[in-house]
Amino acid sequence: MSNMMYACSILYKTQLPFVLAFNKTDVVSHGFALEWMSDFEAFQRALQRQEESFMNSLMQSMSLVLDEFYAHLRVCGVSAMTGQGMDEFFDKIGEAVTEYYDEFRPNLQRQVEKKRQAEQEQKEEHLKRLMKDLAVSEGKEVDL
16 A cells, blocks of 8 residues: 555656556466455455554545546556566556657646746846846946
């Protein structure tokens, strides 16, 4: 759960496309995690089967936030040993690349241009103030 909270914070901060890959699916299926991610109540039931603790209570509270987070993730299970899920994994990576170029990159370019314009306006404002100060003093020494 703490890993998912960390991933959630990174995703919202960076706004980058995100792919979640469960590995070693040849050893243990990732089906239980997919169920928890898609069914809020199943996750709540799993938490209730554990002993009561602060972390358990926190996870129950935060699961509502994660429910929304999970709805927009690209998720797949993979096994390097058997190759299971690798085609799906590369498809998900391809989707993320497309999203990056279609959505993230243009937004990033707009932000960079906006920042550049703000810096240019700030430089012009500083230059105006300098020119005004020089005009007031008419180039003479000024007592400070």
